[in-house]
Every structure is written in structure tokens, then in C-alpha cells.
Amino acid sequence: MSLEHFYYPKSIAIIGASNNPAKAGYQIANNMIRLGFEGEIYFINPKEDIIFGKKAYDSLLDIEGKVDLIEIIIPAKGVLEVFRQAEQRGDVRAAIIMASGFAETGIPENIQMEKDMLEIAHRAGIRVFGPNCVGVMNTENNLDTTFAADIAQRPGGMSVISQSGSIGAAILMFTCDQPVPMGFCKWGHVGNMSDVTTEELLKYYRDDPKTKVIAMYMEGMTDARSFFETAKEVTPQKPMIVLKVGRSEIGSVAAASHTGSLAGADKVFDGAFRQTGVLRADTVEELVDTAKAFSMLDQLPKGNRVAILTEAGGPGVISMDEIGSHKEVRMAKFSNETNARLKEILPPMALISHPDGYVDMTAGADGPQHAEALEAILRDEGVDAVLLLSVPPTFLVPPAIAEAVNSKMPLAKELGKPVFACFLAGNWIKEAHIMMENNGIPTFEMPQRAARALVNMIKHSAYLRDLQIGE
Amino acid sequence: MSLEHFYYPKSIAIIGASNNPAKAGYQIANNMIRLGFEGEIYFINPKEDIIFGKKAYDSLLDIEGKVDLIEIIIPAKGVLEVFRQAEQRGDVRAAIIMASGFAETGIPENIQMEKDMLEIAHRAGIRVFGPNCVGVMNTENNLDTTFAADIAQRPGGMSVISQSGSIGAAILMFTCDQPVPMGFCKWGHVGNMSDVTTEELLKYYRDDPKTKVIAMYMEGMTDARSFFETAKEVTPQKPMIVLKVGRSEIGSVAAASHTGSLAGADKVFDGAFRQTGVLRADTVEELVDTAKAFSMLDQLPKGNRVAILTEAGGPGVISMDEIGSHKEVRMAKFSNETNARLKEILPPMALISHPDGYVDMTAGADGPQHAEALEAILRDEGVDAVLLLSVPPTFLVPPAIAEAVNSKMPLAKELGKPVFACFLAGNWIKEAHIMMENNGIPTFEMPQRAARALVNMIKHSAYLRDLQIGE
Numbered sequence: 001m002s003l004e005h006f007y008y009p010k011s012i013a014i015i016g017a018s019n020n021p022a023k024a025g026y027q028i029a030n031n032m033i034r035l036g037f038e039g040e041i042y043f044i045n046p047k048e049d050i051i052f053g054k055k056a057y058d059s060l061l062d063i064e065g066k067v068d069l070i071e072i073i074i075p076a077k078g079v080l081e082v083f084r085q086a087e088q089r090g091d092v093r094a095a096i097i098m099a100s101g102f103a104e105t106g107i108p109e110n111i112q113m114e115k116d117m118l119e120i121a122h123r124a125g126i127r128v129f130g131p132n133c134v135g136v137m138n139t140e141n142n143l144d145t146t147f148a149a150d151i152a153q154r155p156g157g158m159s160v161i162s163q164s165g166s167i168g169a170a171i172l173m174f175t176c177d178q179p180v181p182m183g184f185c186k187w188g189h190v191g192n193m194s195d196v197t198t199e200e201l202l203k204y205y206r207d208d209p210k211t212k213v214i215a216m217y218m219e220g221m222t223d224a225r226s227f228f229e230t231a232k233e234v235t236p237q238k239p240m241i242v243l244k245v246g247r248s249e250i251g252s253v254a255a256a257s258h259t260g261s262l263a264g265a266d267k268v269f270d271g272a273f274r275q276t277g278v279l280r281a282d283t284v285e286e287l288v289d290t291a292k293a294f295s296m297l298d299q300l301p302k303g304n305r306v307a308i309l310t311e312a313g314g315p316g317v318i319s320m321d322e323i324g325s326h327k328e329v330r331m332a333k334f335s336n337e338t339n340a341r342l343k344e345i346l347p348p349m350a351l352i353s354h355p356d357g358y359v360d361m362t363a364g365a366d367g368p369q370h371a372e373a374l375e376a377i378l379r380d381e382g383v384d385a386v387l388l389l390s391v392p393p394t395f396l397v398p399p400a401i402a403e404a405v406n407s408k409m410p411l412a413k414e415l416g417k418p419v420f421a422c423f424l425a426g427n428w429i430k431e432a433h434i435m436m437e438n439n440g441i442p443t444f445e446m447p448q449r450a451a452r453a454l455v456n457m458i459k460h461s462a463y464l465r466d467l468q469i470g471e
Numbered sequence: 472m473s474l475e476h477f478y479y480p481k482s483i484a485i486i487g488a489s490n491n492p493a494k495a496g497y498q499i500a501n502n503m504i505r506l507g508f509e510g511e512i513y514f515i516n517p518k519e520d521i522i523f524g525k526k527a528y529d530s531l532l533d534i535e536g537k538v539d540l541i542e543i544i545i546p547a548k549g550v551l552e553v554f555r556q557a558e559q560r561g562d563v564r565a566a567i568i569m570a571s572g573f574a575e576t577g578i579p580e581n582i583q584m585e586k587d588m589l590e591i592a593h594r595a596g597i598r599v600f601g602p603n604c605v606g607v608m609n610t611e612n613n614l615d616t617t618f619a620a621d622i623a624q625r626p627g628g629m630s631v632i633s634q635s636g637s638i639g640a641a642i643l644m645f646t647c648d649q650p651v652p653m654g655f656c657k658w659g660h661v662g663n664m665s666d667v668t669t670e671e672l673l674k675y676y677r678d679d680p681k682t683k684v685i686a687m688y689m690e691g692m693t694d695a696r697s698f699f700e701t702a703k704e705v706t707p708q709k710p711m712i713v714l715k716v717g718r719s720e721i722g723s724v725a726a727a728s729h730t731g732s733l734a735g736a737d738k739v740f741d742g743a744f745r746q747t748g749v750l751r752a753d754t755v756e757e758l759v760d761t762a763k764a765f766s767m768l769d770q771l772p773k774g775n776r777v778a779i780l781t782e783a784g785g786p787g788v789i790s791m792d793e794i795g796s797h798k799e800v801r802m803a804k805f806s807n808e809t810n811a812r813l814k815e816i817l818p819p820m821a822l823i824s825h826p827d828g829y830v831d832m833t834a835g836a837d838g839p840q841h842a843e844a845l846e847a848i849l850r851d852e853g854v855d856a857v858l859l860l861s862v863p864p865t866f867l868v869p870p871a872i873a874e875a876v877n878s879k880m881p882l883a884k885e886l887g888k889p890v891f892a893c894f895l896a897g898n899w900i901k902e903a904h905i906m907m908e909n910n911g912i913p914t915f916e917m918p919q920r921a922a923r924a925l926v927n928m929i930k931h932s933a934y935l936r937d938l939q940i941g942e
Contacts, residue, residue, distance in 0.1 A: 245785075248793075
């Protein structure tokens with residue numbers, strides 16, 4: 001049975017919805033109402049008559065309409081009774097359990113309670129997220145079963161799996177903060193995985209036509225073999241980026257306490273991620289940056305040869321450092337014609353192909369020179385992708401450069417060569433970043449972040465090519 | 472002769488000031504006028520009568536008042552004549568040369584031109600920044616000889632040395648973007664260092680009473696021995712953070728082209744930085760984050776024992792990973808009393824001292840619990856610094872937590888224990904970060920960045936203690 005009933009329920013019953021703003025049950029109800037979930041919403045709380053203007057039911061059994069999905073916000077001890085009621089109803093297909101206090105505590109009676117819950121669930125055909133989870137989001141039908149704050153639902157290509165509700169929410173807040181909010185598709189926090197596992201959710205995203213790229217925050221895995229086997233089935237279909245924490249010894253102890261799963265030897269994970277085509281991110285920023293690139297672009301670079309076109313030396317050097325530390329990527333080597341053309345276009349002080357693939361136009365370059373140099377580089381057959389950097393001086397306003405660069409984007413798309421950009425810094429360049437993102441150029445806050453996202457995209461593209469050769 | 476005439480000139484003559492917004496000479500004039508430089512400003516351009524409402528002189532020789540500092544924005548070939556005029560005047564003490572095209576080109580006649588320029592300068596007692604540099608800034612007298620855009624001058628404790636004008640400007644733009652703009656003290660870009668070197672500027676900052684911390688962006692060094700000997704003299708007096716790029720091979724080639732200095736073997740640099748007490752930053756973010764912590768706080772942690780107090784597991788694990796990867800820092804071990812007190816204060820699901828020094832209060836913790844737990848940890852004699860993390864759920868609004876935390880800051884200051892904070896994420900927590908920064912808590916965008924800045928502060932503190940023991 002698929003996870004459709006979690007992500008596309010026709011109706012949801014929220015057991016423990018509340019009128020008290022200090023309770024999670026209030027915030028979840030608020031999120032569902034505020035976002036305008038497209039299905040039926042039922043609130044259940046025997047102590048209330050009305051919640052958010054809707055009738056509050058005493059029990060699941062009192063609801064006359066059909067109930068697809070239930071979300072249980074009440075403490076652990078009340079959960080079994082809810083499952084009994086769900087079984088009695090016969091229509092419930094999916095359940096999200098927020099409470100902790102089950103098998104993860106190691107206490108025999110709690111372990112038994114989880115067993116009993118699962119027994120009913122299996123018998124009644126109910127799939128379970130949790131315990132100890134905040135559930136799901138889906139921007140297609142405005143579903144949000146979490147108590148996360150301030151998240152705007154905007155459709156996008158990235159789907160998220162998080163082993164931490166808070167980091168999962170933070171990822172979405174960062175997506176809202178991009179120059180052009182990148183949005184997301186689906187989001188899931190599976191908690192203790194008594195039933196639905198990370199692996200099953202990964203496969204669901206793989207098969208989901210709306211998901212373009214999968215971003216995952218991981219603290220540990222219960223079954224490494226199963227995880228990597230799944231990853232190997234996912235990555236040929238969709239890029240998968242994982243921020244796996246617990247790198248250091250004490251970090252992994254903390255991770256194990258938090259999610260109850262073993263962190264394991266970090267270097268072994270590194271190798272396994274690489275072999276299964278998973279892009280491992282070091283930071284939340286890298287996770288979001290890389291997912292943004294995949295979610296914005298429909299074409300992967302055809303090869304691994306990068307050109308850097310910069311208006312300022314410092315950002316150029318910083319991004320070269322990043323490019324130079326990944327053996328899967330190399331700097332492009334321009335043809336003699338391209339070098340000659342660049343010399344013709346650019347100010348006399350410009351540094352061209354020194355080192356190969358690197359062009360420092362200097363602060364003397366104006367908007368048209370940016371555009372013409374970009375065109376010359378895009379047309380070079382030795383170039384697969386371009387990284388464009390600038391610290392616009394006051395006499396060259398950022399939107400003017402953005403406009404010049406944007407004028408070459410039809411050509412870039414025609415040639416299938418991605419252009420990544422980073423202008424520095426602060427509010428000074430914000431409008432330029434928005435203009436470029438609206439034209440299909442992913443932009444980044446810092447040059448090394450732009451370079452890393454591009455490197456990740458090239459790694460994925462190379463992984464796919466290697467698979468084809470291997471076939 | 473000191474560098475006072477660069478940073479505290481009574482008057483400045485700008486040779487090449489312009490009314491044409493497309494020229495650097497316009498933007499520099501604009502910056503000086505816009506910021507309201509406190510001394511006399513003279514504009515020199517024989518083609519103009521009036522620039523920014525002020526008389527434009529034909530030549531340096533026409534200025535009747537005294538001229539302390541000259542900034543030369545005209546092309547290289549005109550520079551010698553300006554120096555001859557400056558010598559003839561006899562009052563000029565300092566010169567900033569923006570043009571490139573001197574010794575760095577390797578062309579014999581350009582090398583000779585630089586020699587001739589320096590000969591006059593030495594004879595006339597004129598110190599030189601550059602060639603190929605944008606000069607200085609000083610927030611004390613609103614001096615800005617650069618053409619950087621959009622930089623608000625606000626006094627702060629950080630002074631900057633940059634080998635890239637653009638990254639140097641970007642650093643300041645990031646300081647403006649902090650929750651509470653952190654400001655800066657002095658800024659310098661020495662360019663090709665025909666006369667004034669990085670080392671001399673470092674010593675000037677070391678002796679400058681307004682500078683609390685030195686942040687440096689470095690692409691290479693011409694004389695490594697001299698640099699590290701200077702660093703060794705600076706770091707016992709003031710913390711010094713260096714972002715040294717050119718880590719990878721191609722990155723170092725690009726760096727050498729940009730600044731004309733050798734990048735050298737990166738691991739050797741790593742060791743030399745450590746031995747001379749320099750904090751090496753990996754990114755611009757880390758450079759600014761760390762400088763912010765030093766510039767905000769007057770007390771260093773007394774030891775290396777860190778406690779993490781978090782409301783959400785994910786950020787806790789991420790920061791533990793960072794702490795765990797630096798051998799100079801370790802997690803605190805609470806006393807039995809502290810553990811008992813935390814158990815009393817916090818929700819039953821809270822994870823206390825698992826691992827040591829780590830407290831996950833869980834999303835159930837309210838404002839008063841944040842405050843009381845922070846107090847209990849601060850009072851523990853085994854704790855030297857606290858890292859506070861939160862992903863505030865909607866039912867616990869960020870400013871309420873900030874207020875609770877702020878109430879314990881008088882205690883933290885009394886005990887001399889720094890508190891660092893990171894709330895996640897986006898606009899949702901911005902006000903809380905501002906409130907905390909106004910109470911002496913440096914805040915950071917991401918948990919690993921907060922942890923890294925704290926680690927750096929602890930490393931500096933440990934370096935100073937080791938020096939004392941060595942004496």
C-alpha cells in the first residue's frame with residue numbers, strides 16, 4: 001500500500017486539536033486552516049465545542065463523513081484507544097502519531113503498547129508515521145500536519161525527508177528566504193519508524209511525478225544495507241542529497257539519543273553515499289543550495305568542464321579553491337578562438353585563461369562586456385557550465401549586470417549549459433539575484449556555495465553517465 | 472613613520488575625482504561626501520570646474536591649504552607627475568595609488584616607473600598604499616577612499632585587512648547584514664605593497680586602541696617568515712582571524728595571478744597559523760562570525776568546557792558535530808546538583824547530560840524553563856561557555872524566549888561566561904536575534920556557525936593561557 005493517504009488524504013481528523021495557543025494541537029489546527037487544506041478537516045477534542053469555527057467532535061466515532069488520515073496529538077497512553085476506534089470505523093487508512101513514549105524508551109510496557117498499536121494497524125489496514133513525529137506537508141493540496149511556524153507553502157520541485165522536525169522546518173524556512181522563494185513539493189518526518197520507514201518514503205518520492213529532487217536530513221540509520229540499497233534505486237531516477245550528521249564521536253552520541261538510531265563510522269558512510277550516487281552535503285546551506293539548483297534547472301551539465309567568469313579576483317579565487325578540491329570536476333580549456341574573442345571584448349587588464357577556464361574581467365568590465373564574454377564562453381565547445389561572479393562597484397549597478405547576463409540565457413538554455421551566479425553582497429545585490437533567478441540562473445550568497453552546488457550537480461550528472469556506460 | 476596619515480588625515484586630495492557616474496573617481500568622491508569625511512576634501516580634475524558642489528583644482532599645486540593624504544585614481548602613466556608635485560608641495564605624507572600597471576606587470580619600463588615613484592616618495596617622506604589598491608576606511612572620521620557600494624559606516628571593534636578590494640567590501644556588507652549591524656573600526660587594502668606592507672598594517676592595528684579584533688582576507692604572502700613573525704607579535708595583544716585562500720592547486724594559481732604573491736603549500740600554512748596564534752577561517756562567513764563574537768564580547772571564556780542547551784535535537788546534533796571535531800574544546804561535565812536541578816526544571820522528556828554537557832529540553836520547554844535551565848548551567852563550575860539553540864515552534868514565540876534568556880545575561884556577565892545563540896530560521900526568529908544581540912549574546916544563522924565561532928574564541932583564549940604558562 002502506497003503512502004498516498006498521508007500526502008493526498010481526502011479528509012483528516014486531528015485528535016487533540018485545541019483552542020489553547022500554548023498547545024501543539026492549536027498550532028496544527030491553525031496551520032491546516034491558515035493554509036487552506038483542500039480536503040475535509042475534523043477536529044476532535046471532548047473538552048471543546050468549537051475549534052477555529054468548526055465543530056469539535058468528542059471522538060473519532062462521532063464523525064459521520066469518511067476519515068482517510070488521522071493525526072494523534074494526545075499523549076502516548078491515549079493512542080491505543082484511538083486506534084481501536086479507527087479500526088471500528090473501518091475507513092482510516094493512515095495515522096500520524098506525534099507522542100513519544102513507545103518502544104524507543106526501552107520500557108517493557110511502552111514496547112508492548114507499540115506492539116499492540118501496530119497489531120491493530122496491520123489488522124485494520126492503517127499505515128503509521130511515527131511515533132514521535134510531526135508528519136507531512138504537501139504544497140499541492142496545502143496539507144501541513146506539523147506545528148512549524150511561519151512556513152509559506154509554495155509549490156517547488158524539492159521533496160524533503162527529515163529525521164528532525166526542527167531541522168526539517170528550518171530547511172523550509174531557508175527555502176522561503178531565497179531571492180525567489182524556491183518552494184517545495186512534499187515533506188516528511190517519519191519519527192521512530194514503527195511502520196513507515198525512510199526507505200519507503202524515499203521510494204514514494206522517487207515515484208512521485210511532482211518531485212524533482214530529494215533533500216534529506218539524516219541523523220542515523222537503523223539498517224544501513226537497506227538504506228543504501230534503496231538509495232541505489234532512487235539516484236538513477238532523481239538526485240538525492242543527504243545531510244548526514246553525527247560525523248564526530250560526540251555528535252554521533254547526541255544523534256543516537258535523538259533518533260534512537262546508530263550513527264556509525266563516518267568514513268564508511270562517505271564511501272557508501274558516493275557509491276550509491278547520493279550527494280552528501282556538509283551543511284544545511286549546502287543541502288538547500290544544491291536542491292535549489294536541481295529544482296530550478298531542467299538540464300544537467302553534459303560534462304565536468306567549468307568556466308569561471310568573474311568581475312573581481314577575490315570571489316574568483318574562493319570559488320577556484322572549491323572547484324579545485326573535487327576531483328570529479330575540472331576547469332575548462334578554452335579554444336584559441338575563444339581566448340582571442342575574450343581579449344577583443346574585455347578591458348586590457350583582464351586576466352584570460354590564467355589559469356585555464358578562468359577569466360577575471362576586472363572591475364573595469366561593463367554590462368555589455370559581461371554579456372559578450374558570457375556568450376563567448378558559452379559558445380566554446382570545451383565548456384559545460386559557467387560560474388559567474390561579481391562584486392558590483394557603485395558605478396556598475398547590479399540590475400544592469402543582471403540584465404546583460406539574462407540576455408544570454410536563451411543561448412545558454414539552447415546549448416544546455418547551466419549558468420550559476422553569485423554577486424556580493426548584502427542588500428546591494430538582492431534585486432540582481434531576483435532578476436537572474438527569474439531567468440533560470442540559480443544564485444548563491446557566497447562564491448564557494450555557488451561552486452559547491454555546481455560541483456554537486458556535475459557529480460550527479462557524471463554518476464548518471466557512468467551508469468549508462470556500465471549498462 | 473606610522474600610518475596615522477592614511478587613517479587620520481586632516482585633509483585629502485583626490486586626483487581624478489569625476490562628475491561621470493561611470494568612473495571610480497565619481498564614486499570615491501561620492502563616498503567621501505556621502506559619509507561626511509571630517510577633514511578637508513580637495514578634488515583635482517583639470518577638465519572640471521565643480522565636483523559635488525566643490526571647486527575642482529587643476530593640479531595638486533593649486534591647493535592652498537595643507538594636504539596630508541593624496542589618492543591617485545588616474546592611470547599609471549600619470550602617477551609619477553603627481554608624486555613630483557607632491558614632493559614640490561612638501562606637506563603630503565601619504566599616498567594611495569589605485570592604478571595597476573607597475574612592477575607587477577613584469578614589464579621593465581613599468582618596474583622602473585615604480586622604482587622612480589618610490590624614490591620620490593622616500594625622499595619626500597611620503598608613505599604609499601598600492602599600487603593597485605583601493606585604500607582605507609575609518610569609521611571614526613568617516614573616511615572611505617574606496618569605490619565600494621552601499622557600505623554604512625558604523626563604529627565597531629573589528630579592523631579589516633584585505634588582499635582583495637571586493638572581498639574586503641563584501642565582508643563589510645555582511646557586517647551590515649547582521650541582526651544588529653556590528654560595524655567596524657578600520658579597513659585597509661594594501662594592493663601591491665610597494666611600500667606599506669600587510670605586516671606594517673597588522674602592527675598598526677595591534678597598536679590602535681580602537682581595534683579589538685583583526686580580520687584578514689589573504690590570498691598569499693610575499694615573505695612568509697616576516698608575516699608569521701609579525702602574527703606572533705600581534706596575537707598576544709589582539710585576536711587575529713585570517714581567511715587564507717588558495718588551498719587547492721588551481722585556487723593558488725588564481726590567487727597568485729590576482730595578487731602577484733605565492734600561495735604556498737596549504738598544510739604548512741595551517742601549522743604556522745596555529746603556532747602563531749592566528750585563527751584560520753575557512754569561509755567569509757566564519758571570518759565575520761568569529762570577528763563578531765570578539766567584537767561584541769569583552770570577556771573570553773576562562774576554559775574550554777562548553778555546554779549546549781537546545782530546544783530541538785537536530786540543531787543540537789549539528790553543533791555537537793562541530794564541537795567534537797576540535798580537540799581544543801570539550802563538552803562540560805555537569806555536577807550532580809546541576810543535573811538534579813535541570814531534571815527538576817525541565818519537561819519529563821528532556822535529555823539531560825546525554826552526552827555530557829548536552830541538554831535537549833525538547834519542544835515542550837517554555838520561556839521560564841529556558842531561563843532557569845540557562846541559569847543552572849551558568850552556575851555550574853564545570854561550564855565555561857554556553858551555546859543556546861532553538862527552533863521556536865509557533866506556540867513559543869521567539870521574542871518570548873529571547874526575553875527569558877536575556878534575563879540571565881547579567882548573571883552570565885558576572886560569571887564571565889559567554890553565551891552564544893542560534894535560533895532557526897529565517898524571518899521568524901529575526902526579532903529574537905536582535906533582542907539577544909542587544910543584550911550581549913552573539914547570534915548566528917546556523918548552529919554549526921555558532922559552534923565554530925565559539926570554538927575559535929576558546930582557541931584564542933587557550934592560546935593566551937598557554938603563553939602565560941610558557942612565560
